[in-house]
Amino acid sequence: MKRKLTAICMIFATAFAVVACQSSDKSQTNNTKDKTETQTVKERIANSIPDRYDDYGETKPADYYVKADGFDYDYSNLNYKLVWSDEFDYEGLPDESKWTYDIGKGQGGWGNGELQKYTDKGNAWVKDGKLTIELRKEQDEFGKDMYTSARIKTKGKADFRYGKFEIKAKLPKGKGTWPAIWMLPSSTTEYGGWPMSGEIDIMEHVGYLQNIIHSNVHCQKYNGLDGSNKGWAKKVEGVSEEFHTYGFEWLPDKLIFTVDGETIFTYDPDEYVGNSKNVTKDEWPFDKEFHLIMNIAYGGSWGGSSGTDDECLPQQMQVDYVRVYQSDVISALAEKEK
């Protein structure tokens, strides 16, 4: 859920995910559920681009070739080592040496039309070995209903390039809820603003599709603006009742998404481009540092596309741990390619 624009992507991803869930054919077709809706959203996005993305970098030429194939490593022997984690074995606010906040309603473009306001006080806390992010309805100073939640991220505290990520979490439930565990680039100077520098959605869940876990990749060539983002979805029973482990393995030539160790989706740019020599940063901007983000949104372009139900509030996402592993083998390859 990248809020930075993720929102948008969601609409398409949703439809796409539904299609994905119902089909055994893994062909990645654009979501053409509703041409009219697609057009409307595209227009809306186009109109808002000057405001939304003016803090991003310049567009680079499309033929900015990157190495996304031919890395020589033994996948069965990567020797991953834990390099960063939060076990949430303390009490109080999330560890400020590891986490920071996005605050507000997404002014400037990352809000996706969502209803909640993100705070840095009261909507995220650590207790009993777990992080809790709470989405709730409360009253503002004028007595008007408002929704608050939290969106925490490691940006500037822990930025990663390649590795294996494991997040054990229990998700909120109810129409309109839209929790996400995802990653955005820590700098867009090189490849440009969304979607040029990419987005990695490790786990997204929308309340009106209970127990369907979505993983998605956005980049310049394939993204939610036209529903061409690449991803898949998987039915996982009890995501709001039990903890499940959402995993992401980021290799120099592919991205692998898992739930409880089972693969949901693998993004391999060669599959789409045909010839690995033709891979550009438009299909593979995933050779720069990204950071982790966790949040619960309410409503918005995807979460709210079937309405919202305040009766379900408050809702929480609980996270038992976040663990990041890296491989010396991959790090050495990556260093060579820099």
Ligand SMILES: [Ca+2]
């Ligand atoms: Ca824990």
